[in-house]
Amino acid sequence: MYAKIFLTFFKIGLFTFGGGHAMIPLIHRDVIDTNEWIKESEFIHIIAIAESTPGPIAVNTATYVGYKIKGILGSAVATLGVILPSFIIISLISLILMEFKENIYVEYAFKGIRVAVSMLIFNAALRIYGHFKNDWFTFLMIATGFGLIMFRLIPVVLVFLIGGLSGIIHAYFSEKPGVKQNG
Amino acid sequence: MAEIILLLRLFATFFYIGIFTFGGGYAMIPLIQDEVISQGFVGGSESLLIDMIAIAQSMPGVFAINISTFVGSYEYGVLGGMAAALGVAIPSFIIILLVAKFFKHFSENKYVKGFLRGITPLVVGVLFTVGVRFLLLGLFETDIFNLNEAIIDIRQFFILGIIISLMLIGKKRKIHPIFLILIAASLGLLLYGIF
Numbered sequence: 315m316y317a318k319i320f321l322t323f324f325k326i327g328l329f330t331f332g333g334g335h336a337m338i339p340l341i342h343r344d345v346i347d348t349n350e351w352i353k354e355s356e357f358i359h360i361i362a363i364a365e366s367t368p369g370p371i372a373v374n375t376a377t378y379v380g381y382k383i384k385g386i387l388g389s390a391v392a393t394l395g396v397i398l399p400s401f402i403i404i405s406l407i408s409l410i411l412m413e414f415k416e417n418i419y420v421e422y423a424f425k426g427i428r429v430a431v432s433m434l435i436f437n438a439a440l441r442i443y444g445h446f447k448n449d450w451f452t453f454l455m456i457a458t459g460f461g462l463i464m465f466r467l468i469p470v471v472l473v474f475l476i477g478g479l480s481g482i483i484h485a486y487f488s489e490k491p492g493v494k495q496n497g
Numbered sequence: 498m499a500e501i502i503l504l505l506r507l508f509a510t511f512f513y514i515g516i517f518t519f520g521g522g523y524a525m526i527p528l529i530q531d532e533v534i535s536q537g538f539v540g541g542s543e544s545l546l547i548d549m550i551a552i553a554q555s556m557p558g559v560f561a562i563n564i565s566t567f568v569g570s571y572e573y574g575v576l577g578g579m580a581a582a583l584g585v586a587i588p589s590f591i592i593i594l595l596v597a598k599f600f601k602h603f604s605e606n607k608y609v610k611g612f613l614r615g616i617t618p619l620v621v622g623v624l625f626t627v628g629v630r631f632l633l634l635g636l637f638e639t640d641i642f643n644l645n646e647a648i649i650d651i652r653q654f655f656i657l658g659i660i661i662s663l664m665l666i667g668k669k670r671k672i673h674p675i676f677l678i679l680i681a682a683s684l685g686l687l688l689y690g691i692f
Contacts, residue, residue: 327559328557328558329556329557330558330559331557331558331673331674332674334618335521337688342625353596359604362604363593363596363597363603363604363611364593365520365604366579366594366603366604366609366610366612366613367503367518367589367592367593367596367603368515368517368518368519368588368642369515369516369518369519369561369585369586369588369589369592370515370518370521370522370559370560370561370585370586370589371522371564372522372559372561372562372605373559373561373562373586373590374589374592374593377589377590377593377594377598378593378597381593381594381597382597385593389590389593389594389597391588393586393589393590396561396638397562397582397586399557399558400556400557400558400559400562400563400582401562401566401578401579401582403556403557403558403559403563403579404543404553404556404562404566404567404570404667405566405570405578407556408567408570408571408578409553409620410568411552412571415545417514418685419690421536422685422686422688422689422690423606423683423685423686424548424685425553425635425652425653425656425680425685425689426676426680426682426683426684426685426686426688427552427555427678427680427682427685428547428548428551428552428634428635429631429635429636429656429657429660429680429681430630430660430677430678430680430681431550431551431554431631431635431654431678432556432629432630432631432632432634432635432680433628433632433657433660433661433664433677434630434674434677434678435556435624435627436525436548436624436625436628437629437664438523438624439554439621439625439628440623442520442620442621442624445559446617446618446621451614451618452618453618454623455615455617455618456618456619456621456622456625457620457622458619459619459620459621459622459623459625459626460622460623460624460625460626461611461622463527463622463623463626464629465632465641468662469531470517470527470528470531471517471528471621473623474517474519474619477615477616477617477619477620478519478612478613478615478616478620479550479612479615480615481612481613481614481616482608482611482612482615483610483611484611484614484615485607485608485610485611485612485614486608489532
């Protein structure tokens with residue numbers, strides 16, 4: 315059973331690309347459809363938790379699903395499974411890169427890669443943005459994150475805390491009786 | 498002894514990054530830049546770190562683990578990679594186990610929801626800054642504070658044009674990101690290697 319959990323999450327880790335959100339359909343297929351380890355409603359709950367706790371979403375989801383299937387040992391096995399492909403691939407790549415990092419052709423390739431990566435990041439940002447409601451608070455927070463980080467005005471961790479705190483204050487005031495709910 | 502201290506520093510740095518990662522791996526890039534450079538890892542070289550981030554993104558796997566392993570193995574081989582990767586994953590592991598055991602209704606709490614309602618749009622703002630920084634570096638080999646040192650090369654705009662066109666075409670039939678990265682790398686090799 316543990317071997318099966320490990321292999322399933324190893325496969326998920328190996329085929330994840332482009333951030334944790336991209337792996338959700340993969341997990342869904344393997345964990346619910348193929349193995350019937352957990353129920354659909356539980357899965358939705360787990361994703362909500364994985365997105366609302368700090369840490370990489372892939373690791374959060376693997377830990378929680380593993381725990382649901384086989385307790386703490388299950389969660390350890392699932393988490394190791396999901397991170398191991400990354401670990402192996404990058405360990406190999408770093409050997410190669412160290413060997414060739416002064417190579418001029420590698421630098422040429424990177425001139426192209428940097429441009430492509432910037433577009434992939436914009437794409438990821440726009441994809442998340444697509445799920446938002448367009449109100450003043452959303453735009454204020456986007457602008458705050460952009461301004462404070464772009465010009466490195468305050469430490470990054472502080473920026474996140476300001477964001478979370480503003481959200482809590484906003485939630486507090488928008489649920490006062492008589493005030494129209496907008497968030 | 499010095500090695501053990503290095504491994505512990507790697508572990509601690511990425512543990513800290515893991516705790517403050519909100520909204521998934523990409524949003525952690527500015528935090529990684531802050532912490533890795535201020536700790537003097539990767540030789541304190543911002544440009545080397547950015548290339549590592551680019552590779553970590555171009556490879557399959559969990560981005561957060563990719564970049565941690567990369568920085569860790571640069572510092573101290575496989576053991577360094579392990580220290581950094583475990584460092585970034587363990588906070589998640591502990592937090593999720595605590596939530597699963599004691600706070601099952603965590604994500605339904607009004608203030609947790611409020612917290613996220615503030616953080617997620619902020620993360621989008623953060624992602625845009627990461628995109629802008631990569632674009633400035635990719636197009637002009639400079640950053641926001643040194644715009645007067647921009648190098649303008651028509652070949653970079655050509656690559657940008659091709660990538661954007663491919664992404665627009667890809668809106669209907671999905672183009673895999675790895676394919677885009679490979680095209681961009683080949684264009685770089687071709688345009689600079691031959692001309």
